[in-house]
Amino acid sequence: xxxxxxxxxxxxxxxxVEKQRELIKVSELSLFLELADQTVNETVKKLxxxxxxxxxxxxxxxxxxxxxxxxxxxxxxxxxxxVFLTEKLGYNWGDVHEEAExxxxxxxxxxxxxLDEYLGSPQQCGHGNPIPxxxxxxxxxxxxxxxxxxxxxxFKIVRVQDNQNLLAYLDKQGIGINQHYVxxxxxxxxxxxxxxxxxxxxxxxxxxxxxxxxxK
Numbered sequence: 001x002x003x004x005x006x007x008x009x010x011x012x013x014x015x016x017v018e019k020q021r022e023l024i025k026v027s028e029l030s031l032f033l034e035l036a037d038q039t040v041n042e043t044v045k046k047l048x049x050x051x052x053x054x055x056x057x058x059x060x061x062x063x064x065x066x067x068x069x070x071x072x073x074x075x076x077x078x079x080x081x082x083v084f085l086t087e088k089l090g091y092n093w094g095d096v097h098e099e100a101e102x103x104x105x106x107x108x109x110x111x112x113x114x115l116d117e118y119l120g121s122p123q124q125c126g127h128g129n130p131i132p133x134x135x136x137x138x139x140x141x142x143x144x145x146x147x148x149x150x151x152x153x154x155f156k157i158v159r160v161q162d163n164q165n166l167l168a169y170l171d172k173q174g175i176g177i178n179q180h181y182v183x184x185x186x187x188x189x190x191x192x193x194x195x196x197x198x199x200x201x202x203x204x205x206x207x208x209x210x211x212x213x214x215x216k
Contacts, residue, residue, distance in 0.1 A: 013071035025060040077104040079125035086126045093126045094167030128159030147208035153183045154216035161210040
């Protein structure tokens with residue numbers, strides 16, 4: 001597989017976790033990858049011919065067993081490298097994605113196992129995403145977005161989407177994993193919510209929907 005095709009496989013897996021369902025619409029995949037539907041359709045058909053996914057016109061795509069195994073291998077390798085880069089080399093959480101993308105394609109199973117052991121078998125990457133075991137078993141993942149909360153709700157940030165623009169924005173705001181907040185107000189029409197912790201922040205719906213929480 002080419003790197004771009006591997007990104008499709010990983011993205012479908014990630015969306016199955018996000019949406020908590022196996023069938024992912026092509027429009028959802030296009031939005032996630034920030035690509036045109038036609039481009040995604042063409043690549044999806046190529047991946048289907050390689051036995052990595054099943055494509056059902058007007059319904060969506062689902063990974064085959066072969067595709068799922070490949071996705072687990074890629075996701076596991078990528079996230080373990082992210083942990084290494086942030087914890088051992090001091091990378092910012094917004095800068096590790098591209099480096100991990102390069103490294104995952106050149107990592108043998110032996111190296112990955114040694115790296116995992118060296119890091120103490122981490123269960124999550126720095127963005128709060130679970131690191132699956134080789135068997136595919138994974139820790140539960142929060143799918144409760146911040147924007148789904150209501151005024152008065154107490155919560156802890158447990159996961160954020162691995163989006164470079166989002167991560168740069170959160171850094172500027174001083175917002176990170178495991179921080180506690182309360183929702184002060186939520187403006188549905190204006191699509192803005194106010195949260196308060198050590199500081200007060202006003203977040204757009206777009207940002208709040210990319211942050212996932214545990215309610216206290």
